[in-house]
Amino acid sequence: MAIFSDDENIQKPLAINKNTKNKNLETKETAFDKSFESNIRPKKLDEYIGQSALKNTLKISIEAAKKRNTPLDHLLFYGPPGLGKTTLASVIANELNANIKITSAPALERPRDIIGILMSLKNGDILFIDEIHRLNKVTEEILYPAMEDFFLDMTTGKAQTVKTLRVPLPKFTLIGATTKAGELSGPLRDRFGIIHRLQFYTTQELSQVVTRTAKILDISVDKEGAAIIASRSRGTPRIANRLVKRVADYAFVKSDGKVDAAVAQEALSALNIDSNGLDGTDKALLKLIIEKYDGGPVGLETLAAALGEDSKTIEDVYEPYLLQEGIIQRTPRGRKISPEGYRLMGYKLPTIQQSLF
Ligand SMILES: Nc1ncnc2c1ncn2[C@@H]1O[C@H](COP(=O)(O)OP(=O)(O)OP(=O)(O)O)[C@@H](O)[C@H]1O
Numbered sequence: 001m002a003i004f005s006d007d008e009n010i011q012k013p014l015a016i017n018k019n020t021k022n023k024n025l026e027t028k029e030t031a032f033d034k035s036f037e038s039n040i041r042p043k044k045l046d047e048y049i050g051q052s053a054l055k056n057t058l059k060i061s062i063e064a065a066k067k068r069n070t071p072l073d074h075l076l077f078y079g080p081p082g083l084g085k086t087t088l089a090s091v092i093a094n095e096l097n098a099n100i101k102i103t104s105a106p107a108l109e110r111p112r113d114i115i116g117i118l119m120s121l122k123n124g125d126i127l128f129i130d131e132i133h134r135l136n137k138v139t140e141e142i143l144y145p146a147m148e149d150f151f152l153d154m155t156t157g158k159a160q161t162v163k164t165l166r167v168p169l170p171k172f173t174l175i176g177a178t179t180k181a182g183e184l185s186g187p188l189r190d191r192f193g194i195i196h197r198l199q200f201y202t203t204q205e206l207s208q209v210v211t212r213t214a215k216i217l218d219i220s221v222d223k224e225g226a227a228i229i230a231s232r233s234r235g236t237p238r239i240a241n242r243l244v245k246r247v248a249d250y251a252f253v254k255s256d257g258k259v260d261a262a263v264a265q266e267a268l269s270a271l272n273i274d275s276n277g278l279d280g281t282d283k284a285l286l287k288l289i290i291e292k293y294d295g296g297p298v299g300l301e302t303l304a305a306a307l308g309e310d311s312k313t314i315e316d317v318y319e320p321y322l323l324q325e326g327i328i329q330r331t332p333r334g335r336k337i338s339p340e341g342y343r344l345m346g347y348k349l350p351t352i353q354q355s356l357f
């Protein structure tokens, strides 16, 4: 049965990253990173940086749930990888002093997987389902009455003698996370009380992430060094944390171990990460659209094939940040580079494009 009591055991399907060549941008956890991750992961809401609108909503809901002694409404978090969805689920469990069971949709293959988990829950427990857009129909249908009325509808017997039993369940809170909210079915989405999109972090927020992580890891990073790392982290705490570690390694080998602006700059250039946080794959993608497809529009699959990348990786990992920064645009006919994209890549905007923008 697929029950996991902690994050280390989560069954992460490899689909998204299996073709990701550029490790600077790798956004899923690797075995090497796990102890590092669990050390630096915020445990309480006050340590969780940024996402202030969401935190305010959560603080009130958590307090109300505690005062009323009722479970928290089911929550759905969505947004690009590495923005803190899983972290937030465990922060909420800590704030509620609740147990959390962590699984992911691809691990819930058979009805008995989800039934086993639901039956093992206790009042007030949190069930976290990662990649919830990948639930199969049968599992989803088992979840509907469980989420809505805390019941399991079980059938016994065969053909004419079939009977439906309503088995009561403990009052639990389901937290779902997904990078693809659009792929969630309407009935499932409607059963969540709070649905929230996590935002990319500002450079200032990421500086706080960098400083916090450096402190936990006993790495010396000054304010300017932190700001440089933050500004190149694509609005993503997971990337900020990874860069802290890489820059610290660089400083350890090349200088006295202290990270200031100059060391951060040098280390990040050595990692081929430019001042906008764009790395080798981003730049290859942008260059391809500009040089081979006259700035686009060009279809995602065509781009993926030309880059030798998985189209899902481009869509889920690279594109969200490029779209958010207005570097590329998504049109019905494919991806197109923006004037900002031309500028960042050091290309002149073609005259035909100038008249269009
Ligand atoms: N608000 C935050 N404050 C400080 N650190 C954070 C915050 N959010 C995330 N992090 C750090 O970034 C790492 C990545 O976060 P997390 O694993 O929760 O992302 P995710 O949204 O679940 O990503 P995925 O979609 O890939 O599952 C965490 O291990 C944590 O250390």
Ligand SMILES: [Mg+2]
Residues within 6 Å of the ligand: 085, 086, 087, 130, 177
């Ligand atoms: Mg996660």
